[in-house]
Amino acid sequence: DTAVSQTPKYLVTQMGNDKSIKCEQNLGHDTMYWYKQDSKKFLKIMFSYNNKELIINETVPNRFSPKSPDKAHLNLHINSLELGDSAVYFCASSQESTGSYGYTFGSGTRLTVV
Amino acid sequence: AQKVTQAQTEISVVEKEDVTLDCVYETRDTTYYLFWYKQPPSGELVFLIRRNSFDEQNEISGRYSWNFQKSTSSFNFTITASQVVDSAVYFCALRRRSNDYKLSFGAGTTVTVRA
Numbered sequence: 001d002t003a004v005s006q007t008p009k010y011l012v013t014q015m016g017n018d019k020s021i022k023c024e025q026n027l028g029h030d031t032m033y034w035y036k037q038d039s040k041k042f043l044k045i046m047f048s049y050n051n052k053e054l055i056i057n058e059t060v061p062n063r064f065s066p067k068s069p070d071k072a073h074l075n076l077h078i079n080s081l082e083l084g085d086s087a088v089y090f091c092a093s094s095q096e097s098t099g100s101y102g103y104t105f106g107s108g109t110r111l112t113v114v
Numbered sequence: 115a116q117k118v119t120q121a122q123t124e125i126s127v128v129e130k131e132d133v134t135l136d137c138v139y140e141t142r143d144t145t146y147y148l149f150w151y152k153q154p155p156s157g158e159l160v161f162l163i164r165r166n167s168f169d170e171q172n173e174i175s176g177r178y179s180w181n182f183q184k185s186t187s188s189f190n191f192t193i194t195a196s197q198v199v200d201s202a203v204y205f206c207a208l209r210r211r212s213n214d215y216k217l218s219f220g221a222g223t224t225v226t227v228r229a
Contacts, residue, residue, distance in 0.1 A: 107158045
């Protein structure tokens, strides 16, 4: 069983389109994240939700909107896609209430905007 | 603010050589956690180790070992007798124990092991 699963794995779309990436975790974790990895492999946090509440919202354009319908899901919707949005997006989860501070990452979604 | 520096961008070795990856961190917190992740060519992020700031014991796991030194704010990673399968990007990361949950990554070190 996949612990943190993201769909789709690859996404190619045109500038200006709106797209969503879905993430689900079956670990029972209470916190989920979105990280962005740019072309130079640099990883940076975008958002974090703890028990469906937004905890971290880094300097991310308003075109990016996360949604957490429940503790096991954290989706990322991107409006009006731009060339600079091309990157690999990783979903992750952790269990914060027990202080384990261990992060499990999904396999990533490679977004290419053309 | 917290920061992780991996000064080595790329390292290339021949199989069976040892390779050490440097990680230097900055934080004002007294309690914090340090991590190493491996990203093989397939792209996923694989957890290798977590170390909290209270525990300065070095750790060994098979061919992998970690040297944590608070005095120099370093958490270095050594692969002994490297193998081709060790070829990957390795990331060092830091998080505070506060409620910001943020994992701050270094820029990564690309390790290439040649047969």
